[in-house]
Amino acid sequence: MTDMTGKARLIERNGVLGPTIERPIPQPRAGELLLKIHATSLNFHDLVGIDGGIRGLPVPRVPCSDASATVLTVGDGITKFAVGDAVIPNFFLNWKSGPVARDVMSPVLGDQVDGALQTHLCLKAASVVRAPAGLNHDEIATLGCAALTAWRSVVVEAQVQPGQTVVLQGTGGVSLAALAFAKMLGARVILTSSSDEKLARAKQLGADVLINYRATPDWPAAVMAATGGEGAHLVVEVGGGETLAHAIKATRLGGHISVIGVLSGYQAASFPLAMVMSKNLTVRGITVGSAANLDAMCRAIELNGYRPVIDQVFDLDHAHEAVAAMKQQKHFGKIVIRIA
Ligand SMILES: NC(=O)c1ccc[n+]([C@@H]2O[C@H](COP(=O)([O-])OP(=O)(O)OC[C@H]3O[C@@H](n4cnc5c(N)ncnc54)[C@H](OP(=O)(O)O)[C@@H]3O)[C@@H](O)[C@H]2O)c1
The missing domain is CATH 3.40.50.720 (NAD(P)-binding Rossmann-like Domain)
Structure with a gap:
């Protein structure tokens, strides 16, 4: 892998998660952050999406909505985040706060746009919140959806x-x-x-x-x-x-x-x-929540010392095994995939 390429796994066709491939690292536009993804965790929603159970989604695409990430590059006009900050993307990228509304239900990370089963991702700063201090990347990666x-x-x-x-x-x-x-x-x-x-x-x-x-x-x-x-x-x-x-x-x-x-x-x-x-x-x-809900939860987790329960950890090259393990329903807590 060169400095300019990252790694990703894509749903090649419904039910088939392709092998790890190299992809160019995107550059953030104004208002966007380039994120390095450390880990993701699987949700039932990801399994349904990989198997083609959600109508109208693009294929091929990178699945998974959960992520633990750090900021690599800050796009123009962003003052809220700096290089090195630990962040979590919200499941609904456009749901900032307030009640649910039609225009906040899409896009979902990993559904209508490429998700977190890759090393690098550009997102709007408004779509991410500061991760809770005191948790490791595997733990942070369990928080965004479940x-x-x-x-x-x-x-x-x-x-x-x-x-x-x-x-x-x-x-x-x-x-x-x-x-x-x-x-x-x-x-x-x-x-x-x-x-x-x-x-x-x-x-x-x-x-x-x-x-x-x-x-x-x-x-x-x-x-x-x-x-x-x-x-x-x-x-x-x-x-x-x-x-x-x-x-x-x-x-x-x-x-x-x-x-x-x-x-x-x-x-x-x-x-x-x-x-x-x-x-x-x-x-x-209930469908997940807003970025404001996510931020409030992260602050409460920081104050209360909550440590999520992780059942198993896989690496990117074995992500298909993580999917198979989740389908077996033997797990207790979360199944994590380490990206980098
Ligand atoms: N609406 C939303 O925004 C949203 C967000 C996240 C998840 N979900 C949904 O919520 C569900 C759970 O998600 P998850 O991520 O927690 O899944 P998960 O980690 O796969 O957990 C599933 C667990 O539920 C239990 N279970 C399975 N069938 C059951 C049944 N018939 N009655 C009672 N318990 C049963 C099992 O626990 P035991 O092995 O202990 O029996 C199983 O391990 C999924 O349907 C998912 O799609 C919805």
Whole structure:
């Protein structure tokens, strides 16, 4: 590799991640930063994108939205960042702050534009925030999508209070970040998993009540039993089709459900409409968050000493193995790909 070329892996066609190739390093225009990418982490969204499950995306393209990066070159007109600053790009490159709006939903890094599975990337300064101090690059690379989604659910939308109860499903990236944020706020966490071994690890991370959703398919009854018959203030719903009805049953009067994931499918097996109404539930769809949300989360992480849970680390040349490992769903926390 010469000084003028970087490395990248591209989706060559749907379902096929090509080998590592050399590419010219781009130069930043006015208002842009040239970033050196140190690491990315995989999200379910990346897997769907690589497999061609998101309509209308360009191919070939570089996938992945999460990144830990440092600033290599500062374009004209930027005063907020300097060479050497550690930064994180926001998932939605144009969503600076405020409520969701049509014009902030695109582009997504790694979808409509080349993403973070490469050594160098130019982005607008407004699309990145300062990374939290005290974390290494692997850890920083886990924050942009899964952790920000968890933050927006627990802190921004549901506004969980000390002593309230939060239900988390499984032990993937979203749920373990939500566990950390719920505990920061002094909440009680009920966590479900398919694995007793993973439940034991979640207990070490602070989960208060543990339910194996395979051994206890009626886990809403277990949530009711653990909350004196009241139910949870918030269910962070990542299961999708098979779990939404259960989430509605497990939530208390006036509670929140954050509809985030579709791990068991996009179609709800049933939707207890009368229960949503009679319990006065807020059922809130969430897609990641704004750069302002990301910045607030990073500052809170700095102050609270949160260290993300990393399951495995791969290098760029083995990124396809990282994708295969994520598909196996044996992981606990995040799968990271080191770029440089
Ligand atoms: N809306 C958004 O903005 C947004 C952002 C990030 C992620 N998501 C979505 O949220 C979901 C989770 O993402 P992630 O990154 O945390 O995924 P992940 O790291 O792959 O975690 C998946 C975990 O969820 C658990 N799980 C799988 N099927 C389940 C089911 N039927 N019921 C309950 N738990 C189940 C499993 O935990 P155990 O092995 O412990 O059972 C699995 O390890 C995905 O659908 C993803 O697309 C959405």
